[in-house]
Amino acid sequence: DTGVSQDPRHKITKRGQNVTFRCDPISEHNRLYWYRQTLGQGPEFLTYFQNEAQLEKSRLLSDRFSAERPKGSFSTLEIQRTEQGDSAMYLCASSVKYEQYFGPGTRLTVT
Amino acid sequence: KNQVEQSPQSLIILEGKNCTLQCNYTVSPFSNLRWYKQDTGRGPVSLTIMTFSENTKSNGRYTATLDADTKQSSLHITASQLSDSASYICVVSPAYSGAGSYQLTFGKGTKLSVIP
Numbered sequence: 245d246t247g248v249s250q251d252p253r254h255k256i257t258k259r260g261q262n263v264t265f266r267c268d269p270i271s272e273h274n275r276l277y278w279y280r281q282t283l284g285q286g287p288e289f290l291t292y293f294q295n296e297a298q299l300e301k302s303r304l305l306s307d308r309f310s311a312e313r314p315k316g317s318f319s320t321l322e323i324q325r326t327e328q329g330d331s332a333m334y335l336c337a338s339s340v341k342y343e344q345y346f347g348p349g350t351r352l353t354v355t
Numbered sequence: 356k357n358q359v360e361q362s363p364q365s366l367i368i369l370e371g372k373n374c375t376l377q378c379n380y381t382v383s384p385f386s387n388l389r390w391y392k393q394d395t396g397r398g399p400v401s402l403t404i405m406t407f408s409e410n411t412k413s414n415g416r417y418t419a420t421l422d423a424d425t426k427q428s429s430l431h432i433t434a435s436q437l438s439d440s441a442s443y444i445c446v447v448s449p450a451y452s453g454a455g456s457y458q459l460t461f462g463k464g465t466k467l468s469v470i471p
Binding site: 248284285286287288289292300302333335337342343344345346347348349351 | 359386387391396397398399400401404444446448458459461462463464
């Protein structure tokens with residue numbers, strides 16, 4: 245499968261714990277995006293990488309959130325001190341130009 | 356503020372029937388408009404992408420139209436199938452800002468249910 249992959253697919257954690265998600269983009273896609281999607285809503289932009297450089301961050305990305313793409317390939321999204329409001333689907337997408345290809349998402353549930 | 360509004364919020368149709376989903380946007384300047392299909396619990400999958408100069412684009416039974424003057428788009432699904440049951444999301448991309456921004460504005464989606 246050469247599509248965007250995300251791991252884990254589901255994560256249940258207790259409030260206050262830290263969680264980390266991984267995204268592996270399509271090979272040779274230099275652009276990578278993270279989105280958050282809550283039930284009944286469209287995805288909301290979180291952050292964007294071009295190669296290893298994080299070029300844009302949404303105001304939704306509080307200081308508890310950090311994203312990295314150390315070698316310009318896979319990316320990680322970490323949430324520290326999780327809150328119940330962080331419960332959502334976290335989507336990763338990659339692209340060469342306009343066409344963004346989405347991964348299956350990581351469903352986070354904070355109890 | 357850039358916004359994308361979709362209607363209806365949800366729709367139930369019989370298998371084999373046609374339907375049309377609507378999208379109004381206020382994103383300006385505008386680069387392109389996309390329609391995505393999202394199955395429950397899955398990531399969105401692209402159906403069509405149109406630049407501001409295109410009026411229509413088809414992908415099998417899916418046909419998207421765009422009126423950049425009125426800032427409206429529609430997605431027409433022909434001869435619906437049970438597998439068409441999903442959320443259909445309209446997504447608008449602002450014109451490239453030169454700052455590396457590829458931020459998309461998503462609508463909330465139309466939840467389509469196709470029943471036998």
